[in-house]
Amino acid sequence: xxLTLRIWRQHGPEEKGRMVKYRVEDVSPDMSxxxxxxxxxxxxxxxxxxxxxxxxxxxEGICGMCSLMINGSAHGPERATTTCQLHMRxxxxxxxxxxxxxxxxxFPVVKDLVVDRSSFDRIIQAGGYISAPxxxxxxxxxxxVPKADADAAFEAATCIGCGAxxxxxxxxxxxxxxxxxxxxxxxxxxxxxxxxxxVLNMIHAHDDAGFGGCTNTGExxxxxxxxxxxxxxxxxxxxxxxxxxxxxx
Amino acid sequence: MNLYTExxxxxxxxxxxxPIETRWDTRRFEAKLVNPANxxxxxVIVVGTGLAGGSAAATLGEAGYHVxxxxxxxxxxxxxxxxxxGGINAAKNYRNDGxxxxxxxxDTVKGGDFRSRESNVHRLxxxxxxxxxxxxxxxxxxxxxxxxxxxxxxxxxxxxxRTFYARGQTGQQLLLGAYQALERQVAAGTVEMHARHEMLxxxxxxxxxxxxxxxxxxxxxxxxxxxxxxxxxxxxYGNVFFLSTNAKGCNxxxxxxxxxxxxxxxxxxxxxxxxxxxxxSGEHQSKxxxxxxxxxxxxxVWVPKEKGDPRPANExxxxxxxxxxxxxxxxxxxxxxxxxxxxxxxxxxxxxxGVGPGGLGVYLxxxxxxxxxxxxxxxxxxxxxxxxxERITGEDPNKVPMRIYPAVHYTMGxxxxxYDLQSTIPGLFVVGEANFSDHGANRLGASALMQGLADxxxxxPNTINDYLATGDFTPVTxxxxxxxxxxxxxxxxxxxxxxxxxxxxxxxxxxxxxxIMWDYCGMERTDExxxxxxxxxxxxxxxxxxxxxVPGSGDDLNxxxxxxxxxxxxxxxxxxxxxxxxxRTESCGGHFxxxxxxxxxxxxxxxENFSYVAAWEWGGDQPPVLHKxxxxxxxxxxxxxxxx
Ligand SMILES: Cc1cc2nc3c(=O)[nH]c(=O)nc-3n(C[C@H](O)[C@H](O)[C@H](O)COP(=O)(O)OP(=O)(O)OC[C@H]3O[C@@H](n4cnc5c(N)ncnc54)[C@H](O)[C@@H]3O)c2cc1C
Ligand code: FES
Numbered sequence: 008x009x010l011t012l013r014i015w016r017q018h019g020p021e022e023k024g025r026m027v028k029y030r031v032e033d034v035s036p037d038m039s040x041x042x043x044x045x046x047x048x049x050x051x052x053x054x055x056x057x058x059x060x061x062x063x064x065x066x067e068g069i070c071g072m073c074s075l076m077i078n079g080s081a082h083g084p085e086r087a088t089t090t091c092q093l094h095m096r097x098x099x100x101x102x103x104x105x106x107x108x109x110x111x112x113x114f115p116v117v118k119d120l121v122v123d124r125s126s127f128d129r130i131i132q133a134g135g136y137i138s139a140p141x142x143x144x145x146x147x148x149x150x151x152v153p154k155a156d157a158d159a160a161f162e163a164a165t166c167i168g169c170g171a172x173x174x175x176x177x178x179x180x181x182x183x184x185x186x187x188x189x190x191x192x193x194x195x196x197x198x199x200x201x202x203x204x205x206v207l208n209m210i211h212a213h214d215d216a217g218f219g220g221c222t223n224t225g226e227x228x229x230x231x232x233x234x235x236x237x238x239x240x241x242x243x244x245x246x247x248x249x250x251x252x253x254x255x256x
Numbered sequence: 257m258n259l260y261t262e263x264x265x266x267x268x269x270x271x272x273x274x275p276i277e278t279r280w281d282t283r284r285f286e287a288k289l290v291n292p293a294n295x296x297x298x299x300v301i302v303v304g305t306g307l308a309g310g311s312a313a314a315t316l317g318e319a320g321y322h323v324x325x326x327x328x329x330x331x332x333x334x335x336x337x338x339x340x341x342g343g344i345n346a347a348k349n350y351r352n353d354g355x356x357x358x359x360x361x362x363d364t365v366k367g368g369d370f371r372s373r374e375s376n377v378h379r380l381x382x383x384x385x386x387x388x389x390x391x392x393x394x395x396x397x398x399x400x401x402x403x404x405x406x407x408x409x410x411x412x413x414x415x416x417x418r419t420f421y422a423r424g425q426t427g428q429q430l431l432l433g434a435y436q437a438l439e440r441q442v443a444a445g446t447v448e449m450h451a452r453h454e455m456l457x458x459x460x461x462x463x464x465x466x467x468x469x470x471x472x473x474x475x476x477x478x479x480x481x482x483x484x485x486x487x488x489x490x491x492x493y494g495n496v497f498f499l500s501t502n503a504k505g506c507n508x509x510x511x512x513x514x515x516x517x518x519x520x521x522x523x524x525x526x527x528x529x530x531x532x533x534x535x536x537s538g539e540h541q542s543k544x545x546x547x548x549x550x551x552x553x554x555x556x557v558w559v560p561k562e563k564g565d566p567r568p569a570n571e572x573x574x575x576x577x578x579x580x581x582x583x584x585x586x587x588x589x590x591x592x593x594x595x596x597x598x599x600x601x602x603x604x605x606x607x608x609x610g611v612g613p614g615g616l617g618v619y620l621x622x623x624x625x626x627x628x629x630x631x632x633x634x635x636x637x638x639x640x641x642x643x644x645x646e647r648i649t650g651e652d653p654n655k656v657p658m659r660i661y662p663a664v665h666y667t668m669g670x671x672x673x674x675y676d677l678q679s680t681i682p683g684l685f686v687v688g689e690a691n692f693s694d695h696g697a698n699r700l701g702a703s704a705l706m707q708g709l710a711d712x713x714x715x716x717p718n719t720i721n722d723y724l725a726t727g728d729f730t731p732v733t734x735x736x737x738x739x740x741x742x743x744x745x746x747x748x749x750x751x752x753x754x755x756x757x758x759x760x761x762x763x764x765x766x767x768x769x770x771x772i773m774w775d776y777c778g779m780e781r782t783d784e785x786x787x788x789x790x791x792x793x794x795x796x797x798x799x800x801x802x803x804x805x806v807p808g809s810g811d812d813l814n815x816x817x818x819x820x821x822x823x824x825x826x827x828x829x830x831x832x833x834x835x836x837x838x839x840r841t842e843s844c845g846g847h848f849x850x851x852x853x854x855x856x857x858x859x860x861x862x863x864e865n866f867s868y869v870a871a872w873e874w875g876g877d878q879p880p881v882l883h884k885x886x887x888x889x890x891x892x893x894x895x896x897x898x899x900x
Contacts, residue, residue: 018812019812026700035537035538036353036538037538037540038538038540039542041542041646041705042540042541042542045540045542045763048816049761049763049764050337051807052761052805052807052816053759053761053805055807056807057807057808058807058808058815058816060813060815062330063504064329064334064336064503064504065336065339065503065504066340066503066504066542066545066548067339067543067545067644068644069338069339069425069428070329070334070336070338070339070503070645071331071333071334072329072330072334085647087643088647092479092644092647092648094647094648094650096650097448100414117813118474118812118813119475121813123281123330124326124330124331125330125331125451126443127331128331128332128333128449128451129438131435131439132439132440132442132443133435135436135439135445136394136395136437136440137393137394137436138440139393139394139395140318140436141311141314141315141318141390141437141713141714142386142713142714143389143391143393144386144389144392145389145393146389147348147388147389147391147392147406147432148350148405148406148604150392151400151403151404151405152400152404153400153404154400154402154404155399156400156406157397157398157400158397158400160397160707160870161397161399161422161429162422164397164422164429164432165425165428167338167428168331168333168334191395191397193396195395195397197392197393197394197395198395235781
């Protein structure tokens with residue numbers, strides 16, 4: 008199939024960007040979206056133009072490195088699918104596709120479609136862990152964990168940190184990301200001792216990094232490639248309130 | 257000119273003497289310690305934030321060392337360990353099915369086709385038990401049973417259930433555990449994190465590893481960084497084949513640059529081809545996707561009995577199907593080790609019985625499992641894998657059998673290390689897939705995660721003390737001649753890439769190189785094919801340096817430039833892999849030499865002549881030099897591997 012692409016080009020963080028139109032021809036429906044961009048970049052290179060910069064690594068939907076707003080939707084039209092796992096069979100011959108970077112205050116553009124997501128790492132630094140220095144652990148069977156809790160913790164822990172939730176949110180909020188970690192660790196017995204401090208510190212780091220607040224729009228969950236439940240934000244809020252009270256007491 | 261020359265054998269691996277069960281304790285006891293107050297003054301660079309590097313940096317930070325950690329992705333959490341699906345082994349014997357440290361040790365040595373070092377493997381099996389405890393304490397959400405205890409599954413090459421898992425995302429969960437521990441140390445100020453930085457050379461001062469040259473991938477700036485020791489945890493080199501299950505950025509640059517500075521490279525030809533990957537769909541393919549081996553627990557592998565059978569799978573009656581693994585290997589069936597399963601798939605496809613486009617595929621069928629366990633149980637175990645398969649192929653494995661084909665997956669070879677995980681350059685330690693240590697000629701499923709975490713959490717943090725306690729670490733600055741030289745060499749190379757301005761893209765060369773390697777240094781290797789490959793690689797490399805086109809500049813984010821450097825190093829590695837494969841005229845593990853097989857087509861080892869590790873020294877303008885480390889087996893009897 009033949010497609011028209013309109014791609015955001017921005018040379019550097021301080022420079023102005025703009026949408027630039029490209030044609031790609033003979034795209035196979037079996038190609039992934041990124042393979043289609045690879046093809047464009049091969050052509051641009053040979054024509055003496057600079058290829059389009061975009062982030063990617065594992066190309067199997069797990070590292071969280073790929074991004075892209077595709078026709079205004081984070082990771083494109085398919086539900087529960089990262090851009091690297093999106094295939095061209097979901098597009099039609101003759102389509103025009105808009106491709107833009109994540110846009111959010113906490114994710115400044117680095118170049119073209121590449122953004123800086125180090126603010127997510129800073130949220131984790133603030134408390135997204137259980138303090139268990141190497142060598143200090145008791146036997147793994149010392150504390151049984153009810154299967155339901157373990158499964159729910161796992162579900163929250165599958166977040167890949169891609170930032171689609173932030174890109175889709177009208178407030179540029181990182182609450183779903185933060186809630187996923189708070190839920191994962193807060194559901195496990197190992198995570199209890201630091202539970203109050205964790206949620207308070209992570210929320211502070213979240214706000215300091217320039218993420219907006221949550222107004223329950225729910226777009227974050229809609230675009231999340233791993234389907235992190237929206238209910239985890241409710242849980243985060245409850246934990247936050249409880250912790251604020253118990254710490255101020 | 258000869259392809260290689262032979263140098264002195266390796267005399268000392270630093271493995272302690274005495275009964276194998278006590279060697280690790282002995283080494284830990286003998287290792288000198290660094291007083292906690294002095295640890296702050298010792299600096300360690302760790303390149304890589306995967307399971308090996310992430311766990312090492314976190315643990316060294318906890319111990320009080322000053323750690324500088326590097327990765328090329330935008331966050332340490334994205335290292336390719338994240339993609340591991342199936343699970344991690346440990347000799348916990350929670351199933352009470354006869355597992356033990358000794359059995360895991362035995363299985364690993366046997367699975368590696370007797371080409372690994374007994375002392376190291378035994379230590380790995382011992383430490384495996386602690387890894388699970390550590391991960392659970394960090395909050396890694398392993399799969400559990402209704403009673404709240406940890407669940408296990410079995411994996412290829414083992415007859416016990418010792419694999420711990422977190423649905424199909426074990427690597428992700430383990431890596432996030434290590435990443436969180438690492439970020440905790442970043443917050444504590446013991447670890448400095450440098451994401452989006454690529455190591456492009458090693459700085460060796462007075463014979464010791466003292467620093468690295470790095471490029472900031474965002475600004476293009478090239479700088480030097482120094483430490484008292486350098487740890488490479490940069491992963492495997494499977495991407496030399498272009499198509500593999502590795503991430504697009506996986507590369508050999510860190511280890512190859514160290515090799516050029518004097519570190520020996522061991523067993524480069526030992527690569528693992530994984531039997532269960534999604535077949536290639538066309539020329540545009542940029543990577544291959546693994547379907548976890550755990551699927552072979554419940555899926556049955558088959559092809560039609562008839563050559564070129566045109567019928568869809570569901571129209572082929574039971575008695576016209578050949579469940580060839582169950583037929584040829586009745587005692588292990590679908591769970592034979594990877595090398596065996598891969599070659600068997602290649603053989604049936606070579607016979608013309610393959611399925612799917614180009615006949616390059618075999619079926620992995622879940623119909624029986626669904627009938628026996630129910631749709632829900634199968635869904636709970638493999639749901640995310642089925643979805644991934646459907647997303648890529650457009651087919652639902654609940655309804656039609658999966659199609660799978662072997663793909664390059666893991667590299668057992670890597671920088672040579674002694675028992676302390678130290679390379680032949682003092683102060684340069686190598687952990688995880690980047691070293692060659694524990695898997696011999698074939699790695700068992702779920703053992704790479706175990707090794708990465710064993711190295712990073714438990715082994716290196718003990719052995720590196722001994723080095724840091726004894727050295728003389730005069731500070732090195734960027735003006736030191738060795739640093740200036742390394743840095744200007746990196747700059748020159750970058751300028752050279754940018755100035756060639758040829759007419760072929762980096763990817764086009766990489767693809768062609770990968771094809772040569774797959775055809776001649778892949779599942780089956782022959783004298784004739786390998787010699788031809790060496791010619792082809794040399795010709796293509798020469799063309800690369802003449803015709804490659806790298807657009808843009810060196811002063812900002814330039815992904816083509818990054819790739820060019822990686823591919824240039826793959827060219828050199830590829831030649832060494834072929835030389836290594838050529839010199840080893842036996843078959844063993846993943847290395848199958850067409851000339852060396854049993855009458856029924858199984859790999860035929862030659863213990864008389866090849867019971868050694870081949871550690872290669874960079875020859876510069878001269879051919880590489882082979883150093884042999886003889887392998888002795890005191891605890892595991894050398895036998896011809898049989899899974900029949
Ligand atoms: C798809 C897949 C599934 C797998 N499933 C399993 C499984 O179920 N069980 C199992 O045991 N094993 C599995 N493996 C193997 C296992 O995942 C890997 O061997 C292991 O995770 C490697 O860990 P590592 O820490 O050595 O390297 P990696 O995780 O690859 O990390 C490499 C690190 O080095 C950095 N790096 C590399 N080069 C440079 C450079 N030049 N400069 C700066 N930084 C650099 C990267 O940024 C990264 O942080 C699987 C592998 C794949 C590909
Ligand atoms: S590239 Fe890793 S999730 Fe898309």
